[in-house]
Amino acid sequence: MSDLPPRDSRGRFTSRGGLAAAATASVVAVGGVSVSAGGGSAVSLDSAASQALKGKSSSKKSAQKGRHSETWQRLGWRQLKKTAKRELNCGPHSFGEVQRFFLRHPCVDLDRMLVTVDDGAGNTIAVSVAWVKMPRAGEASDLKRLVDKDGTGNVVLFGEAPPGSRFTGKNYDSRLAKKLxxxxxxxxxxxxxxxxxLETAVDVAAEFPAP
Structure with a gap:
């Protein structure tokens, strides 16, 4: 991955452009949403952003059940297109230290998905998810620790060629579930x-079970 700010224990960045600036700026514009941080100032959210915030918890629950269209609908978004592909070998579909890891510890299965969603505010978002199944839980834990570090490479996400050309690691999340x-x-x-x-998209997408 590219040189980016450090991530926290869940693999998220601890400082992200506009989000970091929000801590010190008095007014932050977020995708058509105006947020005033001054004392006693009102916080104004448009309906699309407000619905996404309210629907995030229920959206994650739908994602955990594998209900893809319903997941995005609970955010007030709409799924436009979904493509998925399965591979049996992770080595050819990875790069950097992560690829070298797979040469020593081959995966059992690799599923990748690319979905495009409409956020209801005139924007579309590409979300790519990879599910890597390892032979043992310890290897899965080691893999997650590696991919969560900057500059170590990654699985080549579906819809990305060459690596890093589209998905740069800026809006990223990961999840560990035993061997997955x-x-x-x-x-x-x-x-x-x-x-x-963009952060909401990955927070929710990481909850999807493997196809």
């Missing part, structure tokens, strides 16, 4: 979705 590592990234497909919107 889930990696999710998002990127603008059209328009100018906010960092908060």
């Amino acid at each position: 590592v889930v990696i999710a990234e998002s990127a603008p497909a059209s328009g100018r979705p906010s960092d908060a919107t």
Whole structure:
């Protein structure tokens, strides 16, 4: 991955462009949403952003059940297209230190998905998810620890060629479930979705079970 700010224990960045600036700026514009941080100032959210915030918890529950269209609908979004592919070998579909890891510890299965969603505010978002199944839980834990570090490479996400050309690691999340590592990234497909919107997309997508 590219040189980016450090991530926290869940693999998220601890400082993201507009999100970091929000801590010090008095007014932050987020994807058409105006947030005033001054004392006693009102916080104004448009209906699309407000619905996404309210629907995030229920959206994750739908994602955990594998209900893809319903997941995005609970955010007030709409799924436009979904493509998935399965591989049996992770080595050819990875790069950097992560690829070298797979040469020593081959995966059992690799599923990748690319979905495009409309956020209801005039933007479309590309969300790519990879499910990597390892032979042992310890290997899965080691893999997650590696991919969560900057500069170590990654699985080549579906819809990305060459690696890093679209999904740069800026909007990233990962999840560990025993022998399974889930990696999710998002990127603008059209328009100018906010960092908060892109982060919501990966937070939710990482909850999907493997196909």
